[in-house]
Amino acid sequence: MKSKLLLIILDGVPWRNFRRLFGNLEGWVASGEARVWKMQSVLPSTSASCYASIHTGVPPQVHGILSNDVRFRVKLPDIFSEVSAAGGKTGAVTHSYWSEFFNRYPFDFVRDIEYDEPGGPITHGRFHTMTGYGHDNQMTPSDVDLFATLTMLAARFGIDYGILHTCTMDSMGHRFGHDCVEMDKACFTMDAMLAAFLPRWREAGYEVIVTADHGQSDRGHHGGAGDDQQHFALYYFGAAKGPEKDVLLDQLQLAPTILSRLGVPAPGTMTAKPFLL
Numbered sequence: 001m002k003s004k005l006l007l008i009i010l011d012g013v014p015w016r017n018f019r020r021l022f023g024n025l026e027g028w029v030a031s032g033e034a035r036v037w038k039m040q041s042v043l044p045s046t047s048a049s050c051y052a053s054i055h056t057g058v059p060p061q062v063h064g065i066l067s068n069d070v071r072f073r074v075k076l077p078d079i080f081s082e083v084s085a086a087g088g089k090t091g092a093v094t095h096s097y098w099s100e101f102f103n104r105y106p107f108d109f110v111r112d113i114e115y116d117e118p119g120g121p122i123t124h125g126r127f128h129t130m131t132g133y134g135h136d137n138q139m140t141p142s143d144v145d146l147f148a149t150l151t152m153l154a155a156r157f158g159i160d161y162g163i164l165h166t167c168t169m170d171s172m173g174h175r176f177g178h179d180c181v182e183m184d185k186a187c188f189t190m191d192a193m194l195a196a197f198l199p200r201w202r203e204a205g206y207e208v209i210v211t212a213d214h215g216q217s218d219r220g221h222h223g224g225a226g227d228d229q230q231h232f233a234l235y236y237f238g239a240a241k242g243p244e245k246d247v248l249l250d251q252l253q254l255a256p257t258i259l260s261r262l263g264v265p266a267p268g269t270m271t272a273k274p275f276l277l
C-alpha cells in the first residue's frame with residue numbers, strides 16, 4: 001500500500017452541525033492540520049443507500065440498495081474487495097449492514113459479530129446490530145468503545161484501511177431534532193471522544209477522513225433531496241493536495257479517492273474522479 005487510511009463515518013451529521021459544534025475538528029482546520037470541504041450525498045439520502053455508495057462509488061440506482069429494508073450482498077467491487085485483492089488488510093468497526101453489503105448476507109449474530117478472515121474482503125470485522133432500535137432507545141454502543149476497537153485493530157493487526165461507522169448522532173437527531181440542548185451536548189461529546197484518538201491514529205501513520213453518510217433536516221429527517229438532508233462536512237488529515245475550499249464534493253468520489261490514496265487501482269465501475277491527489 002502507498003499509504004494507510006482510516007475512514008470515520010459519523011452517521012447523520014449535517015453540514016451546519018459539523019461546522020458550528022465540532023470544535024476540535026474545526027480547531028485542526030484553523031491550525032492547518034486538517035482541511036474541510038462540503039460533500040453531497042446520493043439520493044435517496046437513506047443510510048443503507050449511502051453506505052453502499054460510499055464503498056462502491058456508484059449510485060443507489062446502480063447498486064440497488066434503495067432503502068434500509070431491502071438488503072443483500074452487493075455484487076460490485078468496493079473498497080474492501082479492491083484493497084484485499086491488492087494484498088492489503090482491511091478492518092471494519094461498523095453497523096452490521098456493512099458486513100451484509102460487503103461480505104455476507106444475512107448477518108448471523110454469532111458467526112458475524114466478530115471475525116478475522118485472512119484474504120478478506122473484510123480482514124478484521126467487529127460489528128454491532130442495534131437490534132431493538134427505536135425512537136426512545138438508541139441501542140448504540142458508546143463511541144469510545146468503537147474508537148478504541150478501531151485503534152486496537154490498527155495496533156494489533158496493522159490494517160491498511162479501516163472504517164469506523166457510528167449511528168449515535170443520527171439516532172440523536174431522529175429523537176431530538178437539531179435546535180436543542182441535547183444535540184449541542186451530543187456533538188460536543190462526540191467531538192471530544194474523537195479528539196482523544198485522532199492524534200494517535202496520525203502518529204501511527206494513518207491519513208484520516210472524518211465525514212457523515214448524509215445530513216438531517218432540523219426535524220431530524222433524511223432520505224430526500226435538499227441541502228439540509230444531503231450536505232455534510234468532510235475533514236481530511238493527510239499530505240495529499242485537494243481542491244479549492246468552496247468545491248462541492250460528490251459522495252461517489254469517496255471510494256476512488258480512498259483507493260487512490262492507498263495506491264490501489266480503482267475498478268471500472270468507479271467512474272467519479274478522486275478529489276485528493
Ligand SMILES: [Zn+2]
Nearest residue numbers: 011012047213
Ligand atoms: Zn445514516
